[in-house]
Amino acid sequence: MKKSVFFLLVILSIMLYSCIKGSLSDLDLGGGYRLSFTGHSRDAYNSDIIGPKGGLLVHSTVIDYVYDTTFIIAIQRPWNYPIPNRHTLNYNELRKEIDKVTFRQYWIINKMEECKFLGNTRYTKDDTISPRAIYSNVYGPFQREEYLLKRKELGVPDSLVLKKDTIR
Numbered sequence: 001m002k003k004s005v006f007f008l009l010v011i012l013s014i015m016l017y018s019c020i021k022g023s024l025s026d027l028d029l030g031g032g033y034r035l036s037f038t039g040h041s042r043d044a045y046n047s048d049i050i051g052p053k054g055g056l057l058v059h060s061t062v063i064d065y066v067y068d069t070t071f072i073i074a075i076q077r078p079w080n081y082p083i084p085n086r087h088t089l090n091y092n093e094l095r096k097e098i099d100k101v102t103f104r105q106y107w108i109i110n111k112m113e114e115c116k117f118l119g120n121t122r123y124t125k126d127d128t129i130s131p132r133a134i135y136s137n138v139y140g141p142f143q144r145e146e147y148l149l150k151r152k153e154l155g156v157p158d159s160l161v162l163k164k165d166t167i168r
């Protein structure tokens with residue numbers, strides 16, 4: 001009887017520990033900022049950039065990012081980008097369709113500026129259809145040309161290079 005109880009406790013402890021450790025920890029981007037993953041894999045489908053006070057600064061899908069002590073720059077492929085018949089697709093089918101989307105948005109976060117919540121807005125017809133929060137130190141979403149201009153204006157160093165920004 002004692003062996004059965006002990007064995008059961010060991011099994012329950014292992015199961016509980018694996019549930020806790022099964023979710024991925026966030027990646028520290030410095031200054032209290034982090035790349036947060038939901039689910040059990042570090043794929044771009046479940047990644048967001050979170051601010052120092054817990055605010056969602058850049059929503060899924062962050063497909064590339066780079067940072068230094070002052071800036072975080074990121075490329076986002078919005079998870080909710082309009083896809084025909086989206087509501088009829090299962091999760092895996094939807095992921096395959098999203099992988100085909102070439103639309104990208106660029107973001108710049110200045111970690112040296114105060115991260116102050118300014119309110120909510122809606123994306124424009126050129127972006128996506130979801131509302132988003134606006135923060136004082138978050139610039140974007142931008143199309144590539146706008147991003148390059150803002151990057152220069154803010155003084156983002158040339159050493160911060162996004163790997164998935166294939167147009168140089």
